[in-house]
Amino acid sequence: MSGKQVVILLGSVLILGCLQVAAATETDNKTNDFVATDEWQTIAEGQAIPRGLHVRINLQTGLKEAKLLDESERGTSLQSQPDDQNARESHDDNEPLALDYKPDIIEESIRRVKEQKKSYAELRKAYKEFQKNFRTDGELIVQLIDQFRNFSRTPLESEMRSKLDCLENLEYLLHQIDNALMFIDNGGLDDVLLPIVVNDTSTSLRVSAMRVLGSLASNNPKAQIKVFEKNFGSHLAQILTSSGNVGEISAALHAFGALLRKFPLAQQRVLSTSGTQALIKVLQSPDVELRSKAKVVTLISDLVLEKRSVLDVSKDDPEASSTMAQYVLLDFESWLKTPGYCAAVDTVLTKEFLLLLEQPEVVEQFATALETTEDMCTSTWSQSSGLRHALLTVRNRYANSTDEYRLEVSQILAKLCERLFNKPKHTEL
Helix, strand or coil, rough: CCHHHHHHHHHHHHHHHHHHHHHHHHHHHCCCCCCCCCCCCEEECCCCCCEEEEECCCCCCCCEHHHHCCCHHHHCCEEECCHHHHHCCCCCCCCCCECCHHHHHHHHHHHHHHHHHHHHHHHHHHHHHHHHHCHHHHHHHHHHHHHHHHCCCCCEEEEHHHHHHHHHHHHHCCHHHHHHHHHHHHHHHHHHHHHHHCCCCCCCHHHHHHHHHHHHHHHCCHHHHHHHHHCCHHHHHHCCCCCCHHHHHHHHHHHHHHHHHHHHHHHHHHHHHHHHHHHHHHHCCCCHHHHHHHHHHHHHHHHHHHHHHHHHHHCCCCHHHHHHHHHHCCCHHHHHHHCCCCHHHHHHEEEEEEEEHHCCCHHHHHHHHHHCHHHHHHHHHCHHHHHHHHHHHHHHHHHHHHHHHHHHHHHHHHHHHHHHCCCCCCCCC
C-alpha cells in the first residue's frame, strides 16, 4: 500500500469518528431530561421539559428558561407543551405561550355564557312586557275614574272590594299636586267623590272617599278651591254632626282640615255657618273617642294661630295687605263662643281626664289648644274647679315620670295652670 493511500484511509477514519461523536452528542441532548430547580435554567435546543414548569423567554439572551412553580403560581403558569414540539418550534420565540388546557374551566365558561345569554333574553322579554303594561300616573287616574263610572248605579256587594281598591290607589296618587288637578279636570270630584260622600250608604266607602278628598286638598290651593266650589265643606260638616262612627269622624276631620287650612275664604264661609257647630258637636258627643276630640281642638288651634301669624307678618309687609284683609274678616271668637266651645272643652277634660294619664300626646294637643284659645275662654276656664283638678292631676302624674316627653308636657301644664288659676305654689293631689 502506498503512502498516499494510507493518508486517505486515515482521513476517512477521522471524519467518520467525528460524525459519530456529533451524532452521539445530539442524541444525548435529545434524550437528556431537563432537571428543574427553583432557579431559572436555560432549556437546550430540542430538550424536552416536564409539564407544570414556569417557562419564560429571557429577553436579554433570547434563550428559553424554566424553573419549578411557586405555590402561588400553580395552575396559572404559562408553559410549553412537550408533546407538541413541532407546533412549538414553528412559532416565533417572542409569541406568548398558551395557557394550560383545563377542560373543566372551559366547560364552566361555556355554561356561564349560556346562562348569561338566557338571562339577558329573559330580561328583554320582561322589559317588553313592562313597556306594554306601563301606565303613567295620568293614565292610571283616568283609568280609575272610568272604572268608577262603569260600576253599577245601585250598590252591589260584589263591587265593594273593587271600589275600595280604586279609592286606595287614588289616595296614594293624589298626594301629588299635578295628579290631584288631573283628577279634578277629568271629573273625579263629580263622578267619584261627591256621589259617595253625599249619597252612598256604605260607611267604608265614605271613609275611603274622604281620605282621598283630604289627600288631594292638602297643601294644594287650586284643589282646595275646586273642593270648596263643590260645597264639600257643608257635606263634611253634616257628617261630623250626624255620624257616630269613629273612622268616619276621623276621615271627615282630615278632609275638613285639608279644605280649611290656609284658605281664609273657605274658613269664612264654612265656619261662620255650620262648620263651627259641627266641630263643637264632636266635642260634646259622649260617643266620640278622645283622640278625635283632640283633632278638633288641634284644628281650631291651628286656624287661630294661622290668622295671628298672617296678621303679624302683614304689619311689616305692605304687599300682603290683600291677604290680611281676608283674615281680618275671620271672627273666631264669636263663632266659637256661640256654640259653646269653652264649655265643651271644660267638660271633656273634666270628665275624661283619667284617660289622659296614659296619652301624653293627646294631653299636649289639648294643652296647646288651651294656650292658643286662652284669651277667649279665660273667664270660663279659670272658674272651673273640675278643669283645675284635671289639669293638676295630669301634671303631677307626669312630673313624677322618668319619661322625658311626659316631663316636658308636665311643664307645659304647670305654666298653663299658673296663668289660669294664679296659684303657682298650689300642689293639689
